[in-house]
């Protein structure tokens with residue numbers, strides 16, 4: 001099965017923190033029309049969803065779905081530390097809007113037991129006709145799951161895989177071997193090539209919003225057995241990703257969209273508003289990697 005690339009969709013905001021729908025829709029369009037992306041991961045970390053109200057998250061699911069039409073796969077990230085809200089978001093995404101696939105971040109902040117985490121996933125899925133990707137991101141959530149624990153979550157047949165944002169390659173290999181039929185989408189864009197070697201099904205990430213073509217070329221080179229070319233492309237992508245991180249990750253991706261002619265709005269506070277220095281930095285990055 002061909003490996004798939006999903007951009008983690010950004011949410012555009014106005015200076016007063018309200019949602020900028022035109023900007024979000026324009027980023028959906030860019031991903032479909034210019035990147036020819038396989039899919040979009042909506043309302044994740046890159047989407048700033050954890051700083052949005054439930055009403056705003058629902059609105060995001062609705063406009064992204066409307067704009068994308070059948071142009072690409074869509075995954076709605078419904079996870080929230082408030083399980084009632086996560087269930088409401090899941091029900092809305094699936095039954096009101098029509099998403100076929102959802103994802104949920106592991107519940108974070110409090111040190112929940114594994115049984116509590118399993119109950120969270122089973123509760124989100126209870127009564128819903130859908131499929132779910134576990135969103136595992138230990139660096140930000142503090143929640144690390146073992147291969148055995150992933151296996152226990154997979155006992156729920158609606159759980160089809162993992163969005164694996166983790167540099168633990170031994171764990172990735174163990175999970176890949178133990179669950180060959182589950183989907184694993186890798187989430188650390190800068191380590192994609194190593195994850196491809198371990199047999200991931202694709203990747204979901206923020207940096208593909210602008211860097212999709214180079215990443216598709218890398219995957220194609222890897223699949224053709226041209227590891228030297230794949231590594232050369234990963235080196236360039238990583239130069240790009242490091243430059244973007246140094247310039248402030250999420251605000252800079254939005255500035256790069258501006259450079260590409262897409263009015264992507266800005267980030268929501270407490271993320272940074274773009275400064276003249278950041279704008280100049282983004283213009284340089286765009287000229288260096290995309291011209």
Ligand code: HMN
Nearest residue numbers: 008044045046165187188189204205206
């Ligand atoms: C999401 O939930 O929005 C993303 O899919 C998360 C994704 O794994 C990104 N992780 C974070 O932003 C924390 C990566 O694409 C990441 O931005 C990239 O590898 C640069 O470090």
